[in-house]
Amino acid sequence: MTAWLRPGRRTRAGRPRNVRLPHLRLRNVHSRNVVAAGCGALLMVLLLAWQAAMSAGPSPPAMPRTTLSPPSVPTTPQENCGGNDAELVVATGDDVSTGSVRREVIEEWNDPLKPPADPRAKLLELSGSTDVRRAQMAALAQAGSCAYDVLVLDVAWVTEFARHGYIRPIDLDDQDKRFLSGPLKAGQIDGRQYGVPFAADAPLEFRRLDRRSGGYLLQLDDNEMGTINFLETIELGGGKVLDGDDRTAIVLDRARDDVWQALTSPKRTLSSTEESADVLRESLRMDEDASVVAFKESKAGGRPVAYMRNWPIAFHQLASDPRMRDSAQKLRFDVHAPAGPGGVLGGSVLAVSRHIKPAKLAPAMRLINRLTSPEVQGRLFACGGYSPVLIEVYERYEAGRGPRCRRQNGSDITDPSLDELEKLAAETRKSIEHARPRPKSPYYAQFSELFRRCARGVWENKVSRETFFASAGALEGALNGRVQDDRPLCGKDGT
Template structure:
């Protein structure tokens, strides 16, 4: 069966800017990875954790830091919406709304890989570059960028009560606001309505989405991985039986029911996009698919496909939020580079105000599927009064109806309010890689129960900036 994608997808796929860095930036990324993982020795859970000094950020003279004075560069990931709506919003700002003296905003799409994008942004920030003025940061990376001095605090001027609490707190580090909520994310369960008895798809590929899904597999299943106010305490061994049972379970309990469905092993090769394609086609690796865990933005990707609508245009799938336990909080914030030139600071704040306005947040939701961060927008949709998408580009994309948007808004808000953040550690990336390697090893039958729980000390060390010693913990030899 031929896979359907919305118009313009090939052109957007080619927009990655990884090649723009060249060999110099690649070396910078490697240096950053090496420096941030300096070891303080093997983990000693029963001893006080040492204070880890962040990497130094050079005081590069402003005239030598790079950048274009005529442009306000917004560094972000690939626009995965069905109509490049983020780019439309930036164009509207430049054409009609930008104050005459402000530099034009430029949306610079970096790698579509969250991990690579983080390394790109961090490498330039550590080098003192002002090539990026505003960063669209995944909420998981805010602590790293704040404590390492890559971004600066931003004053919300008493308007913080506009935002949902989870996304707002995700941008707060050590009592200061470093990121303004831009897009919220939390897991939703998608169900096909074709009456077939198929399996459940997760995204367990070897990237950050794999980490998120393994965390959810354990914690939605009744186990425990993280604890503490900042979620930086490792609790794997506090409930070992429940944790192991949840991780090893071959079934997922369905939202709002007591039923369950088999989790397909094909999930180990799935990321967000691949699972959406498999869900549309109703099969993965020859196995029928009836359920999928994904982000809210997948709703628009599905609703825009004619195959996912009946002849009367009703959707052939449904969507539900988790009802008993929360998943992992995702999403992004808008942050201002520590190295932004002084003349661009006020324009950057004006652009951020526009991008977090009710008008823009509703458009990003209705036309692109990006979940809002403003309470007001959810209340409007849940009350039946939110705007639907009015496209001006002549595309043949089928936009969700107002009723469909109202249902999506209600389920998304439920999930966001239940969701829990990832650890607020500047060394979260180290934890993520190690935890995912161990969890994948269990699923691949390469890692024993004993070895998995022996990773507690190494995981604690990773969150404190210490790398494990030379033991093959959770590697092939660790079974």
Template sequence: MTRRWYLPHDRTAGTALASGAVLMLIAALVVLLGPLESSYPAMEMDCEREELFVAGGTDVSLRSQRRALIRRWNEGRYPDGRPHPHATPVEVAESTDLQHSQIKAVQESGSCAYDVLIMDNTWTAQFAEAGYLVALEDVAVRDDFFPAALRTGEWEGEQYAIPFNVDVGLLYNREGATTPTAWPGLLGSGVAMQLSGYEGLTVNALEAVWNGGGRGLLTGDGRPSEEELRETVYPALVGMAPYARGALAASRLYGERESIEAFASGTGLMRNWPYVFSALASEPRMRDGGRLRFGVRALPGRTVLGGQNLAVSAHSPNPGAAQDLVEFLSGTGSQRLLFSCGGFAPGRYSALGLAPDRRSPAGVEARACSSLTGEPLEPGEADAPGPAQLAELGRAVVTALTRADPRPVTPHYSTFSSTFRDCVQKIFDRAGLDAHEFAEAVSASLDGRAASC
């Protein structure tokens, strides 16, 4: 019998959600009414606390492993025997866009409500430049982090965030489905993608640009010229448009959940993130006893380097303890648990049995969740996924990391993303958007200027 996992109802989770509700209300007030005055009583009272609050998105890891890691921290002690300060997770929203707006609103207000931030790796430039983050010193074993992932936490020569988990585009295939090895074949296959109007559309469209002749553009620190936007980026998106109106039409309604359901219900192929593997592995429709009815591999061509980073709020009343918690969550032991028990791809080589000088996907090693936690299995139960299946996922992730590029590094990323995907939708809809208008709008958005296609 395959072991299945359910979210337990316990006092820790209840406290987290109750605390989260209060802080989400504060964030909503900030969005609606503007920054809170420093004399706001709740802020003053919070600033005298010793408890740590960890703000991030909804925990979609299998078995709520992010919460489980924070419980481990709460049960632990420092080397000198002192107990760790208690930490409480605050899940502010499920979508990346809402996470950004709510956490940004609280940080912008100067509130000390949050100590540790779980951030999308595109937020570093904006949050660091605005003074929301503490520069991290003496990051433990820096060379053990995947280099490209670690760089997403840098801004102007300082390290402000470190990887919690990495994300790369993976290709999931059901048994019997033909797996394309090139990008055009993938688009024409009816693969389930994430093309509805949120950050997922930005990600999928960037991958289309990079694999459609625009490699190296709209990535990292490089700033494309308007000519490059007109003559290379725009044509790549125009080339994807017939697929968006044809084989990929259903995907225009899909976010991550919808694409997962489409795949589980019979769609042959799906582009999605690593965490989906473990969720599918425990889904009865996707198993035949201990055997999986699907496989996973690196996405053909270039992919977006996504993921979440850990940072310390500049307004935390306990920055030293907050950095201790960041180091705990990003350490090898926590990263192994996050991978084997939670299904999230780790940010360190060591969590996959690799080393900086030994990076071959063939060397990936993985252990079953129960062997890491010591939690006994019931008679007839088995870990899902098991070690061999986790190793398959690890090999796909390491291979994809060699083809992964970051999204544009700019303090104005949210402006860029909303403008870019608005333009992409108009291109898909044949709304009369020409290359010149596209280039002007995207270029302006990279500077933080409001623009529309």
């Protein structure tokens, strides 16, 4: 059952009614003088939907080389922008936590924590696909809609949304030291903060303790997770694709063997050991959820599975399954940060729509303050597996004082023990601190689709070494808004 269909739980009583969390505020943003007719806005929505469909399906036919321009964002009269004045809409992806914890903290904010005059917060779950969710959010922003007030935005899309004018800059009131450095910088674009860190993500290696031999699963399906895993395969293997402060310089050099060897190696070095395991070809059809299922079953395509790369949230998905515990309730798996730097930083930030109605600005910031408080961050981690962005939460676990999940009576979910949470917190923080961001480019989506197509082509034995390295210029062009299309580079025919 999806999170959208899962019923919410009643909140506990006895909380103070008003919560004052003043450390965040919005910066003033001057409206741009952009002329856009209603038909133009509709055209942009249709164009974006077409782009999303193309990125999810076969490569489009060749077309003349063009340079992408930032889309015009209409100045829509606030009274005509849509939205509900009585609700503060928080647009997010599916709540993939065990127990719909994000929905619970929103419900608790509504009753009894929020100031009485503030609109009620409404969690609106969009597509579970990161790529499709980005397209949905961007399409409404381009149309001047204020249907969404607060966006739970993947860190990979912050640059696009900031530079295209979809979201507003935010002041953090010199509270930067509360946050882990990587998630904080992921929300900074051109020296300004556009996103408040909400959940951090970095890769972890999961090992079956009851099976010492078996294959290694990655997530190489044709979506954003595939891009992340191919980048990690190269960079954890000692190669390099991206460089520079914003990671927008392409450094694919055909004279170097490390990139090619890392990408084509059938082995993955195991964390904290000198051993290696075979990467299963079934990984080409795996996303996060499918690989968790295969890891639980300890097999994929009839082949044994002993290891898996996944996000920290997979820990709770596994720990809550009785099959993943022995008769003494000990976990049948272990978890470690990857061996060495090179993991890709994931996670999300809380951003405020540029089109939010003025009366909702202060309520939006009060809600964001609550969602980034130590209490909520600790609970999202302990009960749902969302990795915290606050240093304080990790330090509490390090000192043995981190929170455990206290679910209401009647819950059939097996929650991790304090010892298990302490281990998870330590390995997660280590991975986050070594992880590297994706390129800070408003055209990252174009880069992601092209890089993934070429890397998958290599794994499918359709793209040669020469062709893969020849993609360097097109990848750099994609990050700078130039569409590669004079020939089907890394397309179906391998050229």
